[in-house]
Amino acid sequence: MAKILIIDDERPILESLEMFLTEKDHDVSTALSAAQGLEACTTFSPDVVILDVHLPDHSGFEVLKTLNALPRAPKVIMITAHHDMETTITAMKYGAYDYIFKPLDADEIEAAVEKAFSVLVAERECTHAEPKPESTSGGAIIGKSEKMCEVFKTIGVLCQNRATALILGETGTGKELIARVIHHNSPTCNEPMITVDCSAVVETLLESELFGHERGAFTGAVQTKIGKLELAGNGTLFIDEIGELPLGLQGKFLGFLERREFMRVGGHKWHRSNGRIIAATNRNLADMVRDGLFRRDLFYRLKVVTINVPPLRERVEDIPELARHFLLKANREMKLEILKFQEGVIPRLMAHPWPGNVRELENLILSAAVQSRGNVILLEDIEKALVLNTGSSEPNQGQTALTQMERKHIQQVLIQAGWNRNQAASLLGISLPTLRSKIRKYDLASPCEKR
Numbered sequence: 001m002a003k004i005l006i007i008d009d010e011r012p013i014l015e016s017l018e019m020f021l022t023e024k025d026h027d028v029s030t031a032l033s034a035a036q037g038l039e040a041c042t043t044f045s046p047d048v049v050i051l052d053v054h055l056p057d058h059s060g061f062e063v064l065k066t067l068n069a070l071p072r073a074p075k076v077i078m079i080t081a082h083h084d085m086e087t088t089i090t091a092m093k094y095g096a097y098d099y100i101f102k103p104l105d106a107d108e109i110e111a112a113v114e115k116a117f118s119v120l121v122a123e124r125e126c127t128h129a130e131p132k133p134e135s136t137s138g139g140a141i142i143g144k145s146e147k148m149c150e151v152f153k154t155i156g157v158l159c160q161n162r163a164t165a166l167i168l169g170e171t172g173t174g175k176e177l178i179a180r181v182i183h184h185n186s187p188t189c190n191e192p193m194i195t196v197d198c199s200a201v202v203e204t205l206l207e208s209e210l211f212g213h214e215r216g217a218f219t220g221a222v223q224t225k226i227g228k229l230e231l232a233g234n235g236t237l238f239i240d241e242i243g244e245l246p247l248g249l250q251g252k253f254l255g256f257l258e259r260r261e262f263m264r265v266g267g268h269k270w271h272r273s274n275g276r277i278i279a280a281t282n283r284n285l286a287d288m289v290r291d292g293l294f295r296r297d298l299f300y301r302l303k304v305v306t307i308n309v310p311p312l313r314e315r316v317e318d319i320p321e322l323a324r325h326f327l328l329k330a331n332r333e334m335k336l337e338i339l340k341f342q343e344g345v346i347p348r349l350m351a352h353p354w355p356g357n358v359r360e361l362e363n364l365i366l367s368a369a370v371q372s373r374g375n376v377i378l379l380e381d382i383e384k385a386l387v388l389n390t391g392s393s394e395p396n397q398g399q400t401a402l403t404q405m406e407r408k409h410i411q412q413v414l415i416q417a418g419w420n421r422n423q424a425a426s427l428l429g430i431s432l433p434t435l436r437s438k439i440r441k442y443d444l445a446s447p448c449e450k451r
């Protein structure tokens with residue numbers, strides 16, 4: 001039961017709202033003017049105030065400002081007959097919890113009151129903000145699970161040497177983040193870290209992207225261009241999505257790894273590079289080797305040290321800390337002041353299968369934070385964000401069904417996006433090449449392709 005104060009100079013509205021909300025078991029008080037309303041606030045201490053924008057003595061906005069400055073500020077639902085954008089925006093800007101237009105709809109009022117009250121209760125239960133995780137600086141890898149501790153150990157070893165490393169893991173598990181952490185903790189951290197994403201560069205330009213080209217090497221090569229390998233110098237070259245490296249180029253890259261020398265496209269001179277190579281992929285390179293799509297010798301050259309990054313569903317114990325980390329990040333980036341998650345949110349997050357892994361969790365928290373009103377993220381905000389971000393609201397049905405769920409989920413999102421792969425990839429929170437590889441893996445086809 002909530003304590004509700006209604007401030008409106010129209011008696012019929014006041015009386016019908018009072019009757020309706022009392023019937024719903026709330027404790028209701030009424031006021032016909034701003035002055036009466038403010039006085040009632042001190043004597044009655046409402047949880048929720050339903051406030052008309054136009055009052056005979058003062059503007060509703062002035063009352064709203066005064067109410068929001070109170071030590072135990074109530075949640076304020078503004079009501080008005082004016083459907084204009086400006087008043088709505090002003091009300092929300094001054095901190096109204098909700099804004100409802102007249103003529104009032106009973107269900108809408110009831111839903112708004114209930115939501116406002118539940119937010120208030122959640123906020124009052126929260127006496128202090130979530131403690132800040134120790135490592136919130138950019139580049140921190142969050143996780144204390146056994147599997148992540150294994151990853152940390154290997155990173156520790158890699159930070160002391162310059163060995164080539166291969167990072168394997170599903171999309172969004174943090175492969176690039178791991179590469180950055182290795183680079184920033186290695187002796188050559190003052191040198192650059194350069195990234196090449198093999199899936200983002202067209203096949204014909206990838207060689208030049210990696211090794212550079214000489215002027216006149218091909219049509220359009222109007223001047224000499226230094227490749228990413230040279231740009232990395234003695235630092236780190238991070239080759240993302242190495243599984244997409246065309247077979248022809250794989251041989252040339254292997255040659256470089258063996259001799260540490262390369263030639264620019266169209267060039268005749270050998271160049272040396274001592275940069276560290278870290279490659280990553282979400283594809284199963286062993287399967288690709290078996291299918292003749294990836295060179296076995298290159299595979300072994302790359303996996304001098306291999307890091308297998310576990311999918312998020314295999315380290316659910318990391319989810320609470322990750323969620324808090326992303327909440328702080330959302331606060332920083334979006335200038336929000338959200339203190340915590342409502343009870344029930346973390347178990348819900350731990351039950352989700354996370355096909356898009358940590359990236360999906362990060363996007364979800366950001367989206368729920370932006371859409372939440374008040375300073376607590378409610379379970380309801382999470383459910384909404386889950387539907388919006390992934391089209392899914394089904395909790396984990398168990399490991400065995402995960403692959404089927406992922407297939408079904410991707411198929412649903414593709415249908416929802418009208419088989420626009422770019423749009424579907426963005427809805428799923430994965431990259432376009434990852435989506436393409438999943439379409440292949442699950443043998444999915446659009447209705448037009450099936451014909």
Ligand SMILES: Nc1ncnc2c1ncn2[C@@H]1O[C@H](COP(=O)(O)OP(=O)(O)OP(=O)(O)O)[C@@H](O)[C@H]1O
Pocket residue numbers: 140141142143169170171172173174175176177178240281282322325358359362430431434
């Ligand atoms: N353990 C973690 N702690 C904190 N942030 C993380 C962690 N893992 C991933 N992230 C964040 O999740 C997002 C995705 O991570 P990243 O780009 O490193 O994944 P990826 O495996 O390289 O993805 P893809 O295969 O699609 O390229 C980034 O914003 C990254 O900072």
